[in-house]
Amino acid sequence: MNTIQNKQAQLTNRAMFARRNLWSGILFGLGFVAFLDETLFHQLLHWHKFYDKSTVAVGLVSDGLFHAFSWFATVGGLFLVADLRRRHALWHKMWWGGKLLGAGVFQLYDGTIQHKIMRIHQIRYNVTILPYDLVWNISAAIMIIVGIVLIIQAKRDHRNGTGVFSHAS
Amino acid sequence: MHHEPGNHAFFLFTDLFFGIPALLAIGFYIAAVLVTNPQKRLRKWPWIRTISFVTGVLFAAAAVVGPLSRQSHTDFTTHMVGHLLLGMLAPLLVALAAPMTLLFRTLNVHSARKLNRLLQSRPIRFFTHPIIASILNIGGLWLLYTTALYTAMHANLLLHVVVHIHVFIAGYLFTISLLYIDPVSHRLSFSYRTVVFILALAGHGILSKFIYAYPPEGVTEDQARMGALLMYYGGDAIDLLLIFILFRHWYKSVRPRAVIQSGNVQKLREA
Numbered sequence: 001m002n003t004i005q006n007k008q009a010q011l012t013n014r015a016m017f018a019r020r021n022l023w024s025g026i027l028f029g030l031g032f033v034a035f036l037d038e039t040l041f042h043q044l045l046h047w048h049k050f051y052d053k054s055t056v057a058v059g060l061v062s063d064g065l066f067h068a069f070s071w072f073a074t075v076g077g078l079f080l081v082a083d084l085r086r087r088h089a090l091w092h093k094m095w096w097g098g099k100l101l102g103a104g105v106f107q108l109y110d111g112t113i114q115h116k117i118m119r120i121h122q123i124r125y126n127v128t129i130l131p132y133d134l135v136w137n138i139s140a141a142i143m144i145i146v147g148i149v150l151i152i153q154a155k156r157d158h159r160n161g162t163g164v165f166s167h168a169s
Numbered sequence: 170m171h172h173e174p175g176n177h178a179f180f181l182f183t184d185l186f187f188g189i190p191a192l193l194a195i196g197f198y199i200a201a202v203l204v205t206n207p208q209k210r211l212r213k214w215p216w217i218r219t220i221s222f223v224t225g226v227l228f229a230a231a232a233v234v235g236p237l238s239r240q241s242h243t244d245f246t247t248h249m250v251g252h253l254l255l256g257m258l259a260p261l262l263v264a265l266a267a268p269m270t271l272l273f274r275t276l277n278v279h280s281a282r283k284l285n286r287l288l289q290s291r292p293i294r295f296f297t298h299p300i301i302a303s304i305l306n307i308g309g310l311w312l313l314y315t316t317a318l319y320t321a322m323h324a325n326l327l328l329h330v331v332v333h334i335h336v337f338i339a340g341y342l343f344t345i346s347l348l349y350i351d352p353v354s355h356r357l358s359f360s361y362r363t364v365v366f367i368l369a370l371a372g373h374g375i376l377s378k379f380i381y382a383y384p385p386e387g388v389t390e391d392q393a394r395m396g397a398l399l400m401y402y403g404g405d406a407i408d409l410l411l412i413f414i415l416f417r418h419w420y421k422s423v424r425p426r427a428v429i430q431s432g433n434v435q436k437l438r439e440a
Contacts, residue, residue, distance in 0.1 A: 050398065051381045064375035068367045071405065071412055076363075079416040087425055 013089035015158055021091040022151065024080035025098020029147075030106045031074025032099070034066065037110065041123070052121040059118030066106070066114075073102075093157065097150030104143030111136040179326055184234050186330060191230040198222050198271065205274040214274070218266045225262025228254045233333050242323050245385075245392035246399060253403045255333065256306070260340035261411060269351035289354045297353075299362055302346040303369040306339040311376055319385045343369070348414055359419045366415070370408050377401035 014021065041048040055063075084090040111133065114120050123132040202214045231237050232251035241248040269288070273281050287293065295301055313319055313332065322328045345351065347362050377400040384393030 050401075051378050053382070055382075060375050060378055061371075064371040064378070065367070067374050068370035068408075071370070071409060072363060072367055075409070075412045075416050079420050083420060083423060 010088050011158075011161075013087055014091040014094070017084060017087065017089040018091065018094060018155075018158070020080060021084060021089070021094040022098040024077050024084065025095040025100075026077075026102035027073040027080070028077030029099035029102030029104075031070045031072075031077055033103045033106050033110075034070030035074060047124040049121040049125070052119060054119045055121070056118050059114065059120040062114060062118055063120045066110075070106075091154065093150055093154040097147050097152075097154055100143045100147030100150065102147075104140045104145075104147055107140035108137060108144065111140055179329075180239055182326065183238065183329065187230060187233040187333070191226050191234070194226050195223055198266070198268065201271050201275045205271075211274055214271065218271075221262045222266030222268065225259045225266065228262065229259035229337055232259075245388045245396040249396040249399045249403070252310075252336065252400065253407065256310075256336040256340040257404065257407045260337060260344045261407065263341060264344040264348060264350055265414075267351050273352075288352070294355055296342055297346045299343075299346040299357065299365040299369075302339065302342040303365055303372070305335075306343040307369050307372040307376070309335055309339050310373070314376065314380055314385045315383075317386055320387045344411070348411065349418065359415070359422075362415065366412070370404075373404050373408075374401060377404065 037048070042050070081090065081095070084095075111123075115122060115133070115136075122129055123136055199219065202219055205211055206213055232241075232255035237247060237251055241251045273284065276284060296305070313322070318328070318332070322332045345353075347366050349356060377397045380400065381394050381397035384390055388396070
């Protein structure tokens with residue numbers, strides 16, 4: 001009986017903090033992609049340049065804003081996870097949906113507007129860039145689609161009363 | 170670079186001018202801890218704060234006294250190490266040491282009231298507002314590195330002293346306007362401080378890349394690039410600490426009153 005009540009309480013908590021779950025995921029996803037971009041492509045592979053001479057002025061501003069924001073998003077997103085956990089309100093499906101959505105949107109923005117229009121830097125230099133751009137942006141689009149599907153599913157789960165226990169008590 | 174070698178008087182003056190106050194600050198802080206600790210009505214002062222203060226002051230002093238300060242005059246990368254210490258890490262460590270709280274401990278009620286009134290006065294509230302503090306801090310850096318001020322500072326003793334004091338004080342105001350460790354009379358919300366903080370960090374990052382692309386007057390391209398990278402990534406590392414502390418404060422402030430267990434959902438209150 002107690003487990004059933006716990007489950008019930010958890011579902012209610014989740015529903016109450018649905019938006020916090022979603023935003024925590026979106027923020028962490030954005031921060032995580034920015035972090036990977038920095039460690040993998042800047043520091044380890046040395047594909048990205050710190051500064052590309054063809055960068056337009058607004059590109060420098062956009063890059064600076066997103067870089068600063070990504071630190072806050074990573075740390076803030078994780079503190080939100082900790083907060084949801086202590087409230088027994090962490091909703092994995094909703095969180096992962098948010099994470100993939102945030103990651104995909106930022107990667108797509110980076111791959112199209114920042115790389116191509118603002119020209120802050122290219123994915124790699126001295127290579128045919130098209131395949132790199134395609135992989136980068138298509139994987140971003142896939143993350144967005146999967147993220148949205150997960151969020152819709154999570155909402156549907158909730159409407160239908162997820163799991164077996166929701167109407168048990 | 171622009172500074173004739175053998176200018177002993179210049180550095181002798183700055184060593185004494187910055188070195189003596191630094192030692193005095195450490196002395197006063199430790200004395201205040203030792204005097205107030207035996208008092209029964211007060212909690213014991215956490216030793217970690219004393220360590221934080223001493224380290225902070227030593228880092229700040231390292232940037233403006235002795236070999237690092239001399240080398241900064243000719244080497245931009247060293248200058249940038251000094252900037253990170255003086256303008257970012259030292260202010261953070263000093264702020265974490267809660268010097269105002271310690272000062273309040275040493276005062277009697279009458280003086281404490283006076284100090285409290287001073288801290289709530291208009292000028293103090295103005296300079297500790299996050300937007301003003303960010304403009305002083307980041308705006309000051311833009312002024313320093315994108316105008317002739319950087320070169321002038323190395324030739325003129327007065328400018329040298331003023332700029333370095335400004336960098337530390339602006340860094341300190343910036344830190345205490347965002348992280349509430351000492352008592353704060355007019356608190357701003359976490360979201361407000363976060364937004365200002367993000368814009369300020371962006372300003373710092375953009376300036377780093379700007380220096381990389383357009384070296385300050387009299388700085389070679391190689392040195393500017395090294396310095397800019399250090400400013401960008403070193404700044405990131407220290408900012409990460411600040412962000413972590415800010416969000417930890419948020420995390421503590423929204424702690425639910427009751428842990429949510431079965432059936433207890435109504436006790437949950439959104440903070």
